[in-house]
Amino acid sequence: MKVAAAAYPLDVFTSWTAYEAKLSAWVAEAAGQGASLLVFPEYGAMELASIGGEEICADLQAASRYISNLWGDVNALHLKLARAHGVHIVGASGPVIEAGRITNRAHLYAPNGQMGFQDKQVMTLWERDPWGVEGAGPLKVFDTEIGKLAISICYDSEFPLQARAQRDAELLLVPSATDALEGYWRVRIGAMARALEGQCVSVMSSIVGEYPLVEAVDVSWGMGGIFGPPDEGFPPTGVLAEGQMNQPGWTYAAVDLAAIRHVRQKGRVRNLAHWDEQSDDSSLETCDLR
Numbered sequence: 001m002k003v004a005a006a007a008y009p010l011d012v013f014t015s016w017t018a019y020e021a022k023l024s025a026w027v028a029e030a031a032g033q034g035a036s037l038l039v040f041p042e043y044g045a046m047e048l049a050s051i052g053g054e055e056i057c058a059d060l061q062a063a064s065r066y067i068s069n070l071w072g073d074v075n076a077l078h079l080k081l082a083r084a085h086g087v088h089i090v091g092a093s094g095p096v097i098e099a100g101r102i103t104n105r106a107h108l109y110a111p112n113g114q115m116g117f118q119d120k121q122v123m124t125l126w127e128r129d130p131w132g133v134e135g136a137g138p139l140k141v142f143d144t145e146i147g148k149l150a151i152s153i154c155y156d157s158e159f160p161l162q163a164r165a166q167r168d169a170e171l172l173l174v175p176s177a178t179d180a181l182e183g184y185w186r187v188r189i190g191a192m193a194r195a196l197e198g199q200c201v202s203v204m205s206s207i208v209g210e211y212p213l214v215e216a217v218d219v220s221w222g223m224g225g226i227f228g229p230p231d232e233g234f235p236p237t238g239v240l241a242e243g244q245m246n247q248p249g250w251t252y253a254a255v256d257l258a259a260i261r262h263v264r265q266k267g268r269v270r271n272l273a274h275w276d277e278q279s280d281d282s283s284l285e286t287c288d289l290r
Contacts, residue, residue: 002255003171004037007223010046011047027081037089039175041175041205045067047214048067060131060215078109083112085111088109088111090106090173101134103133104119104127108149108151110145116142118150121159148168153174157191157194163197167198167272169198177206177220191204199229199267201227203225204224223246225251231263
């Protein structure tokens, strides 16, 4: 199957209709190229605050509440597009407020009308303060018609035990939003490391460009990338495809589930199977050579 990872610029909208037109065009483009799985980035939903006007955008808490109230319409639109094009979509994540708590949620939409979501687990320093976003479990694996999928939102991809808990997934989807080049590389290195350890394919999407209306996403660096284990049936570098830094658009790669299953069972290395052979801190010995 073909997988599409977005390098997604945020826009200013004066109406819901304008947002609907943008999202419809992006989905139609990827589906027209034969993609069956589309991955949008972390906090791409923050552009929805612009519908509420500049005053909403300037207040991060107000923007979070505004976007949280739109999720019913956002979900309905994504499900409509998934069904119309016969694709699975990881929608751009954004704030959801439940019981007074803000979480960062990414939804997975299937063409059969089913929907699931994954909340981010570990918050960055800025998400914690001043924004007040909180982590929420549980971690999930989604069994779909195109394989077993899991979502690891941005910073979460830098924590291997979380991906280990999702180890049944054949594709690990990594929506990201990073405000500096080093942030992009931290997440990319995490995504590639998780593909190595889990012998799976990771799909990283990014916000790109400037968006001064909303402080949380005022500057973003990134590009689309699709990575696999450097083993039989995959490129020696592990890079199936990558975009160009800060250039909007889709990055595509063909992904063969049979190749993933082959390296897990008969690859030249068996990282997934050999995980439990690692030493833990109970066997650590400190050697004084002073």
